[in-house]
Amino acid sequence: MNDRKTSDAAKTDPIRIGVFDSGFGGLTVLRALLPQIPGAEFFYLGDTARLPYGSKSKATVARYAVESALLLESYGADYLVIACNTASALALDAIRSAAHMPVLGVIETGADSAAAASVSRDVLVLATQATVESHAYAQACAAHGLRSVEKACPLLVPLIEEGWIESPVTREVLRIYLEEARAAANEAGLAPDTVLLGCTHYPLLRGLLEETLPKGITILDSAETTATRVRRDLPALPTAHASGRDADLGRCHFFATDSVDKFRTLGSRFLGQPIERVDLIDLGG
Numbered sequence: 001m002n003d004r005k006t007s008d009a010a011k012t013d014p015i016r017i018g019v020f021d022s023g024f025g026g027l028t029v030l031r032a033l034l035p036q037i038p039g040a041e042f043f044y045l046g047d048t049a050r051l052p053y054g055s056k057s058k059a060t061v062a063r064y065a066v067e068s069a070l071l072l073e074s075y076g077a078d079y080l081v082i083a084c085n086t087a088s089a090l091a092l093d094a095i096r097s098a099a100h101m102p103v104l105g106v107i108e109t110g111a112d113s114a115a116a117a118s119v120s121r122d123v124l125v126l127a128t129q130a131t132v133e134s135h136a137y138a139q140a141c142a143a144h145g146l147r148s149v150e151k152a153c154p155l156l157v158p159l160i161e162e163g164w165i166e167s168p169v170t171r172e173v174l175r176i177y178l179e180e181a182r183a184a185a186n187e188a189g190l191a192p193d194t195v196l197l198g199c200t201h202y203p204l205l206r207g208l209l210e211e212t213l214p215k216g217i218t219i220l221d222s223a224e225t226t227a228t229r230v231r232r233d234l235p236a237l238p239t240a241h242a243s244g245r246d247a248d249l250g251r252c253h254f255f256a257t258d259s260v261d262k263f264r265t266l267g268s269r270f271l272g273q274p275i276e277r278v279d280l281i282d283l284g285g
Helices: 008-012 027-036 058-074 085-098 106-117 129-134 136-143 156-161 168-187 202-212 222-236 260-271
Strands: 016-021 041-046 079-082 103-105 122-127 147-152 194-197 218-221 252-256
Touching: 016 027, 016 058, 027 041, 027 222, 027 260, 041 058, 058 079, 058 085, 079 085, 079 222, 085 103, 085 106, 085 129, 085 136, 103 106, 103 222, 106 136, 106 194, 106 218, 106 222, 122 129, 122 136, 122 168, 129 136, 129 147, 136 147, 147 168, 156 168, 156 202, 168 202, 194 202, 202 218, 202 222, 218 222, 252 260
Parallel strands: 016 041, 016 079, 041 252, 079 103, 122 147, 122 194, 194 218
Antiparallel strands: none
16 A cells, blocks of 8 residues: 555545544544545554553553554555544544644644634534643633633443434433533633534434534534545645545445444444444554
8 A cells, every 4th residue: 555656646535644643532533534535545543452542651642642643644545534532632642643644634624613613712522531631622622712621521422322312211321411501611711602522422312412402502523623624625735636536435445453344333323324344453552
């Protein structure tokens, strides 16, 4: 896959986009990318053998993420999307230093979209415990002049992966988290008009969020905002080109470091269509 020619004919090759996550949630980002960039070839890597990243040190997350990034680069990726909030929070600088291609993280795109959407300049961030403890969203929002409340929602990921999207249990858990978040916002004197989904699993709960949140609240999906940003960046890349091909999975290559059967089953739920083939790779311990 690395022997790309430098002739004029090679310039018409489809751009290759690598998408990396510690597991399955990043497939919501790939799902958003497919219709945005119908001429691209995608390489998705889920480091399922070493998840969850949230329990690892910053140095370990950086090592894992850099190894994954370099693997995708070796497959010919021209552009890399870090579709993992923990890796975006803890390892983005390390990845950019090691890789030889543009690298985009989901946190910066989320903060960008919040800055564009919020009128009150107050934002509620729903994320995992590890992402909240990193305060990466708070810092990214502050850089745009936004005030934020970060709310950890540790039960949502296992509920989503269990397939309990419409379950009364999930509905009640989400209601409690949102009540706690609103209380924290009131205590801080904030009035969030924008909710930023700071975990790539959470777009699957968008319907429940729309039912539970007050009317007029803007919900920002980091998957969608990241895909929009990639589409905007592509004209600057020499290998980008227009294509009329449909956004199908024939242009997608899936890799996992463990449990390929689980990846196919669970990943299909996140992607919204069946995944037929997942290649097992070994990145070491």
